[in-house]
Amino acid sequence: MKKIILYFPYSLSKETSGSMVRPSKMKKAFKQYANENQLEYILIEGEQKERNNQLQKIYREVDPKEIEFVYMENSTLPLLLTEKDHIPRFPFVDIHFFRFLKKHDIPLGVFYRDVLWKFNIYSLKGIKRKMAIFFYKLELSIYKKFVKVLYLPSFEMNKYVKFPSDKVFVLPPAAEQRNLIIKKSENDLKTFIYVGGLSEYYAIPLLIDTFMKYNKEQIKAKLIVVCRKDEYRQKEYLFAEIKNKSWFQMFHAFGEDLNEIYKLADVGVVATNKNNYTDFAVPVKLFEYISFQLPVLATNCLAQSQIIKEDKIGVICKGESLDMIDKIEEISKNEVYLKCKENVINVVKSKHQWIHRVNCIRESLTKN
Helix, strand or coil: CCEEEEECCCCCCCCCCHHHHHHHHHHHHHHHHHHHCCCEEEEECCCHHHHHHHHHHHHHHCCHHHEEEEEEECCCCCHHHCCCCCCCCCCCHHHHHHHHHHHCCCCEEEECCCCHHHCCCCCCCHHHHHHHHHHHHHHHHHHHHHCCEEEECCHHHHHHHCCCHHHEEECCCCECCCCCCCCCCCCCCEEEEEECCCCCCECHHHHHHHHHHHCCCCCCEEEEEECCHHHHHHHHHHHCCCCCCCCEEEECCCHHHHHHHHCCCCEEEECECCCCCCCCCCCHHHHHHHHCCCCEEEECCHHHHHHHHHHCCEEEECCCHHHHHHHHHHHHCHHHHHHHHHHHHHHHHHCCEHHHHHHHHHHHHHCC
């Protein structure tokens, strides 16, 4: 039986943030895809010692000719520093595996998650920053030697990764098809939901200011914000003027606890400040919104805007209140809203599920 290998050069943990949602969803989708296509699915993950033990078993017991391809999702940390304490005790475990794959002509695809380290907003300073950047560059040089396809969240990101363009394939996050009762909106009063962080990365002041202005004379739209409780405590001052408004609700939840909250909403909000870094980012939350059949209101960061425009699943606003108000009014009109919602349902069904991503991986890695 042909085998496909899903490889994580780190330990998978409970999904409590966007960075761990994707690996968890890919793991589930790979297993489903293998079952539906008569393939054997092999998962490799863990600390370097654990991975080494798992790989030794493959070297001993698996005929290389049976391995159709290997797909890896990298960490936000450099490849050699993914141990909990960042000390590489088995520093060559991954490279030995890559050499094994190349020797036996087994295609390797790697999803390269982020390139924050190339920007001034990268948090490390001084010698730690220099060391981290050295290891990030080393990681990319390894991929250039061994990888058949490098998957990125968007083509825009390759401006900074600088990988050979003929080896780059776009693989954004995905949605889940849910059996939901389609909510009928009887009027133009819509409830907007924002799920995410409150840091300066996000346009929270813009969101608050917009809804205050829009609802100044009368309630025209409602707003739900969902964030972590500890982050809210640090940023509570942002919500001082709206926390007691009848059109505003605040929740602290993640994962499955969000399901009931999403049922209260009509439109998902992606409120990200536009800059060179966010222009290539594709938020997991965009696809989580459409999983719950929510059209999207998003700021005009390039990559996310392209997806929304191409699939006609929402509206894009500039980073200013007046334009956001215009877009709130536009998507609140039932004719526009219902068309966007119909498109959301259709694109999730046809091309934006995690299982579709696995199919794209297989096609891109096995074609000549």
